Amino acid sequence: MKLTRTLVASAAVTSLVLVGCSTDTPDDPEASVTATEDAATETTSEMATETTSEMASESAGASETSTEGAGDSEFFVQADYDRQLAQRDIAPEGDDATPWLQAIEPEMADTSEFAADGDGQTLCFSNASISNPWRVTGWITMQQQVQVYEEQGIIGDFQVADAGDDDNKQISDIQSFIDSGDCNALIISPSTTATLTPAVEAACDSGIPVIVFDRGVNTDCMVTFIHPIGGYAYGADGAEFLVDNLEPGSTVLALRILPGVDVLEHRWGAAQQIFGDSELEVLGNEFTGGDAAQIKDIVTQYLQRGPVDGIWMDAGDGAVAAIEAYEDLGMDYPVFVGEDEMSFLRKWDETGMTAIAPVYSNFQWRTPIEAAVRIWNGEEVPSEWVLPQVPIEEDQLQEFLELNSEMPSLHYAKFGGEDLPGYPDAWTDR
Amino acid sequence: MSSLRERSGAAAGLLNRLTSGTATIFALLVVVLVVITILNPTFARPASLMAFLRAAAPLVVLAIGQYLVIVSGEFDLSVGALVGAQVVFAAKMIDGDPSRTWPVLAAMLVLGAVVGLVNGLITTLLKVPSFITTLGMLLVLFGAVRLWTGGAPTGALADNFRTWGRGGIDMPVLRQLPWALVIAVVIAIAVGLLMRAPWGRTLVATGDNDTAASFAGVRVWRVRTVAFVLSGVLATVAAILIGGFAGVTAQVGDGLEFVAITAVVLGGVVLGGGRGSMIAAIAGALAYQAIERLFTQLALPSTARPTLQGIIIIAAVAWAAREGSRGPGAANTPAPDASADPAPA
Numbered sequence: 192m193k194l195t196r197t198l199v200a201s202a203a204v205t206s207l208v209l210v211g212c213s214t215d216t217p218d219d220p221e222a223s224v225t226a227t228e229d230a231a232t233e234t235t236s237e238m239a240t241e242t243t244s245e246m247a248s249e250s251a252g253a254s255e256t257s258t259e260g261a262g263d264s265e266f267f268v269q270a271d272y273d274r275q276l277a278q279r280d281i282a283p284e285g286d287d288a289t290p291w292l293q294a295i296e297p298e299m300a301d302t303s304e305f306a307a308d309g310d311g312q313t314l315c316f317s318n319a320s321i322s323n324p325w326r327v328t329g330w331i332t333m334q335q336q337v338q339v340y341e342e343q344g345i346i347g348d349f350q351v352a353d354a355g356d357d358d359n360k361q362i363s364d365i366q367s368f369i370d371s372g373d374c375n376a377l378i379i380s381p382s383t384t385a386t387l388t389p390a391v392e393a394a395c396d397s398g399i400p401v402i403v404f405d406r407g408v409n410t411d412c413m414v415t416f417i418h419p420i421g422g423y424a425y426g427a428d429g430a431e432f433l434v435d436n437l438e439p440g441s442t443v444l445a446l447r448i449l450p451g452v453d454v455l456e457h458r459w460g461a462a463q464q465i466f467g468d469s470e471l472e473v474l475g476n477e478f479t480g481g482d483a484a485q486i487k488d489i490v491t492q493y494l495q496r497g498p499v500d501g502i503w504m505d506a507g508d509g510a511v512a513a514i515e516a517y518e519d520l521g522m523d524y525p526v527f528v529g530e531d532e533m534s535f536l537r538k539w540d541e542t543g544m545t546a547i548a549p550v551y552s553n554f555q556w557r558t559p560i561e562a563a564v565r566i567w568n569g570e571e572v573p574s575e576w577v578l579p580q581v582p583i584e585e586d587q588l589q590e591f592l593e594l595n596s597e598m599p600s601l602h603y604a605k606f607g608g609e610d611l612p613g614y615p616d617a618w619t620d621r
Numbered sequence: 622m623s624s625l626r627e628r629s630g631a632a633a634g635l636l637n638r639l640t641s642g643t644a645t646i647f648a649l650l651v652v653v654l655v656v657i658t659i660l661n662p663t664f665a666r667p668a669s670l671m672a673f674l675r676a677a678a679p680l681v682v683l684a685i686g687q688y689l690v691i692v693s694g695e696f697d698l699s700v701g702a703l704v705g706a707q708v709v710f711a712a713k714m715i716d717g718d719p720s721r722t723w724p725v726l727a728a729m730l731v732l733g734a735v736v737g738l739v740n741g742l743i744t745t746l747l748k749v750p751s752f753i754t755t756l757g758m759l760l761v762l763f764g765a766v767r768l769w770t771g772g773a774p775t776g777a778l779a780d781n782f783r784t785w786g787r788g789g790i791d792m793p794v795l796r797q798l799p800w801a802l803v804i805a806v807v808i809a810i811a812v813g814l815l816m817r818a819p820w821g822r823t824l825v826a827t828g829d830n831d832t833a834a835s836f837a838g839v840r841v842w843r844v845r846t847v848a849f850v851l852s853g854v855l856a857t858v859a860a861i862l863i864g865g866f867a868g869v870t871a872q873v874g875d876g877l878e879f880v881a882i883t884a885v886v887l888g889g890v891v892l893g894g895g896r897g898s899m900i901a902a903i904a905g906a907l908a909y910q911a912i913e914r915l916f917t918q919l920a921l922p923s924t925a926r927p928t929l930q931g932i933i934i935i936a937a938v939a940w941a942a943r944e945g946s947r948g949p950g951a952a953n954t955p956a957p958d959a960s961a962d963p964a965p966a
Contacts, residue, residue, distance in 0.1 A: 323871055324773035450924055478923045482875060483867035488676045492917045495669045496661055512867040519787065520672075534868075599775040601871070621771050 266456035272464065275423040283579045290579050291557040291607050295420070297573030302414055305400040306569030307375055311347030314563055315374035317364045319382035319406070320356040324508075324532070324601035329556030331618055335611040336560045342612075345564055350374070358386040365390040369397045376563040378402045384453065385409060400566045402559045406454070415562050415572045419552040419580035422457030426505065428582045429528030430465035432547040433501040436526045439470035441500035444493050446513060448481045448506055458505045474499060483512035490516035501526040507548065510535040514542065531583050531591070534600035540592055548583040554607025643901040645941040646888050649933075650904050653911040660918045668796040671789075677910040678801035679786070679862040683881040684888070684906035685812050685899060686855030689848045691885050694828035694894025695744060695751035697849065698878045699758035700856040703736055705874030706762045707860035709769075712776040712869040719779040726782070729857050736762070737853025741846030751849075759878065774869050786865020801862045808858065809903060812851075816899055824848060828894025884909045887934060889941050908937075 278295050285293035314337070321330045340346040350373065354361035361382050368374050377399050381387035388409045394401045395412035404417035433443055445462065448455055459476065466473050474493060479485045486509040493499050494516060502513055507530020517524055524544035529535035531550045539546045555578050562572050583591055583604060591604040597615050598604075608614055658665045664673075683700055690697040707729050714725045740758055744751040766774075785804065789797035815821050823844050827834045831841045863873060888905030890897025912933055916926045 321771060322767075327771050327773040475917075475920055476923065477917075480872055480875065481870060482872040483870040484676075484679075484863050484873065487867045489917065491672050491676070492914060495663055495672065496918070508872070509867070509870050512870075515787070515867070599773070600777060600869075601773045601775065621773060621775060 266453055267460040267464075271421070271457075272423045272461060275421045276427055276461075278420045278577060279424050279428075279580070283577075290552070290605075291554040292561060293579050294573045295577040295579065297576065299571035300414060300574040302400065302566045302572060303569045305376075305414070305566045307567040310344040312345060312375040312563075312567055313348040313350065313373050314346050314376055314378070314560070315350045315368045316352070316378040316559075317361055317368060317380070318351060318353045319361060319380050320354060322356055325551070325553060325603055327601075327621060328603045328606050328618070329553050331621060332554070332606050332608040332611065333556040333560060335608055335613050335617050336557045338612055340560065340564060345567070348373075354382055356382055358382050361387060362390040365394055369394055369399075374399050376400045376402065376566060378404065378559040378563065379408075379413075380405045381408050382406070400563070402562050402566075404555055404559045411574070414566055415574060415576050417555060417558045417562065417576040417578065419550075419555055419578045421580070422454045423461040424580055425549045425551055426458030426461030427465055428549040429503050429547060430462035432528060432582075433503060433526055434465060434469040434471060436545055437471060437501050440472065442472045442474050442498060443501040443503055444474050444490065444499045445476035445503045446486060446489070446505070446509075447476055447478050448508070449478050455505050462503055462505075471501070479509065481506065481508040483509040487512040487516045491520065494520055494522060499525055501528075503528045504530070506530055507532045507535045511538045514538055514544070531604040532600075533595055533598050533602045533604060536583070536588060536592055536595075536604055537600070540588060546585070548588075548604070550580060550582050550605050552578050552580050552607075553603040553605055554578070557607060643889055643898055643904075645937060646901050646904045646908060649887075649937050650908040650911060653908060653915050657911065657915050657918050660915075664914075664918070667794050671795050671797060671799055671802070673910065673914065674802045674805075675786075675789070675799035675866070677907055678799065678805040679859040679866070680877075680880060680884060680906045680910060681805045681903050682808055682855050682859045682862065683877060684884040684902045685808060686852035686859075687878075687881040687885045688888075688890055688897065688899050688902040689812070689824065689855075690751070690852045691882070691890055691892060692828045692894055692897055693824050693845050693848045694831060695845060695848070696755060696882070696892075697740065697852045697856075698752065698755040698882075699736065699740060699762060700852065700859075700881055701874045701877035701879070702759040702762035702766075703733065703853065703856045703874070704860040704863060704877055705872075706766045707733065707857050708778075708864035708869055708873045709766050709774040711782065711860070711864055712774055712778050713770070715776065715779050715782060717777040717779055719781045722779050722782045726861065729861065730854060733853040733855075733857030733860075734850050735853070737850035737856075738846065740853065741849030744849065745842035745845050774871055776869070778864055778868060782861070783865040783868070786862040786867075788865075801866070804858065804862065808855065809899070813899055820844070820847070825895060828896075830895065880909065881906075883934060887937055889938075 281295050283290075283293035283295045284297060287293070316333075318330070319326075321327050334349075337346055337349045341349070350368070352361075352364035352368070354364055365377070365379065365387075368377055377394050379387070379391055379394065379401060381391065381403065384407055391401060391403060391408045392410050392412055395410070401413040402415055402417065403413045407416055407418065437443070443466065445459065447459055450456070463473075474497075477489050479489060490499070490502070490513045502525050504510055504513070510527070510529040510532070511534050514524065514527065524542055527539070527544055527546040529539065529546055529548050531548045531553075536548060539548070558576060558578060562576065565572050594609065595602060595604050597619050599619065599621065602618060606618070608618065611617075654664075663669055683704075686700065687697060710732070711725055711729060714728070715721045736758065740751070740755055743749050743754045785800050789799040789801075790803075791797050816824070823834065823839050826837070827839055827841050827844050834844075835841050859877075860874070867873075884906035885897070885902045886892060886905070887908055888897065888901035888903070890902050890905075912930055913926075916923075916929065921929070
């Protein structure tokens with residue numbers, strides 16, 4: 192009896208260990224599916240809310256295709272990868288001084304049917320959440336942009352519903368905007384792609400102009416879909432920098448927030464492609480939940496095992512903690528991929544390390560407001576409004592540090608609100 | 622007559638279970654540490670061990686606090702959110718100015734004690750189950766931080782604040798004795814003495830059977846409230862160590878309550894109270910950290926780790942329970958009788 196129980200228990204453990212080991216090859220499609228599922232179930236609910244939103248906040252573009260083409264890996268789509276990498280080299284149309292109005296290869300859509308006469312329009316905004324610093328920064332910028340048009344009298348009322356990362360709440364938010372009949376335009380920042388698609392379609396059917404930005408949805412019914420180039424370009428910027436700045440044979444550690452979120456998987460997918468074609472050795476990819484203590488602990492462990500010459504991160508949260516792990520062990524700084532978050536930029540400047548800050552353009556939060564005003568004027572807008580997404584490199588570091596010298600550490604350098612009313616207090620007093 | 626006999630049998634079984642549960646966790650800890658060392662001999666170097674203990678210290682402190690509450694028959698689910706709130710509070714208040722560190726540290730300890738007091742009084746006097754009280758407190762703290770910071774913590778911790786979690790005493794061999802370890806050891810000794818003092822025995826008795834304890838003259842509400850206050854204060858200490866170790870992020874403290882409860886249960890402390898030792902709870906915390914290290918050493922895919930971690934934890938607790946049920950007499954069965962007895966009396 193006792194023996195049987197022990198045997199059954201150890202058999203179960205062994206089989207699970209074997210399952211665990213069989214997921215070792217990230218390239219194997221089946222294995223990666225199992226692995227993702229495992230991890231998805233494990234994440235505690237809180238952690239999931241916090242970090243999903245964090246990651247999901249910074250969204251990938253071109254989701255129409257990305258969610259469908261599950262060829263090789265669940266998330267990686269070669270065509271999107273190729274397109275995004277190419278888009279990095281295309282000069283955007285428009286003035287460089289106002290990147291939030293620029294567009295890469297825009298196809299203009301006619302909006303004359305939505306032309307509205309008179310001022311005092313009601314603008315509605317269904318927001319996924321403001322649950323992470325990136326979204327908070329963008330949300331402030333958006334409000335200041337609205338203020339500009341309120342002062343001009345163009346926007347009479349700005350109605351906002353915050354879904355707090357809850358798909359169901361956002362669906363009902365959108366429905367109540369439609370039912371109220373007050374909105375002259377509806378801006379939607381979807382919390383997830385597939386689930387929000389019907390709600391966005393319903394909004395389109397109601398006849399009001401719909402503007403989607405950040406994460407996408409699986410429809411093109413909206414007047415315009417605004418987003419920066421996307422996750423593949425983000426991941427590739429950092430990975431290419433490591434390949435260019437490290438000797439062949441060097442070791443790289445990848446720090447990731449959590450698995451299964453498409454935007455993050457795109458960043459990592461692009462990095463994997465580039466590392467795969469290089470002579471760098473990827474020591475591991477670790478999930479940290481964006482928690483600084485975990486990041487520091489994991490980096491410390493890797494450093495105790497052997498040298499780590501480069502660090503790639505799928506988001507810059509907690510980058511400083513990773514750098515401190517080197518400091519506390521008295522080691523030389525690695526070549527580092529961070530983000531345009533001020534705490535990282537300041538640490539980069541202090542240490543003089545070799546680094547790059549990939550950018551998921553925060554200024555995109557201004558664009559939907561500009562788009563709404565153009566639509567009311569009957570002006571054309573790009574049907575897919577691809578904003579530039581340019582990383583911060585060493586030669587621009589000082590410029591961005593000075594521009595943002597008063598900003599708090601969890602602020603994003605490319606927030607693009609320097610010319611708005613309330614600058615800088617609106618962003619410093621948050 | 623027979624009831625008396627059963628009780629002494631229960632006591633022996635309890636003792637047996639207690640020791641075997643404790644033995645399991647120490648065995649697990651040793652096995653994990655040995656495996657890590659075999660895989661990577663550099664782990665046994667003093668400097669590496671110190672780094673391990675530095676990272677484990679906040680969890681040890683949290684586990685001690687959680688042990689006090691669990692052994693008294695309650696839960697404290699608010700500790701993770703409290704850690705997060707305290708770190709964010711400290712960063713905002715200190716804002717990089719070293720002269721504010723000491724007043725802010727004092728304010729944090731008071732805040733931690735107040736949160737614990739509220740948890741304790743609501744649980745004991747208003748008779749709200751602690752699971753609900755502290756879950757509510759978790760949400761209150763989480764929401765308050767969100768409301769206050771809008772989701773993005775501001776400010777910075779001064780270096781003299783961070784030194785408690787990050788710095789240490791430089792010395793030969795160890796390279797550096799982390800302050801975090803010193804603090805954890807001091808707390809462990811203090812709480813260990815407290816548990817041997819009359820208050821500690823009362824606390825365990827309360828967790829075992831609060832009705833019996835109150836008949837014996839224990840003011841149950843006061844004993845439990847103090848346990849909650851201590852948990853709040855120790856969570857604050859953990860916040861000081863965690864904030865010091867890694868600085869401020871929006872995610873700090875997430876999910877720590879479950880890690881702390883897991884550590885305590887791994888140590889053989891019985892949910893529902895009344896049995897378990899603090900040392901074993903500490904060993905549980907260290908084992909939890911060590912298992913995470915082991916996975917990194919094995920270079921297991923990070924996606925598979927939580928599953929294995931879950932299996933190891935369940936297996937360890939099941940093993941400890943199995944050892945206990947083999948004890949002299951059917952130690953398991955009389956125990957509930959013994960606790961149910963006094964109720965009708």
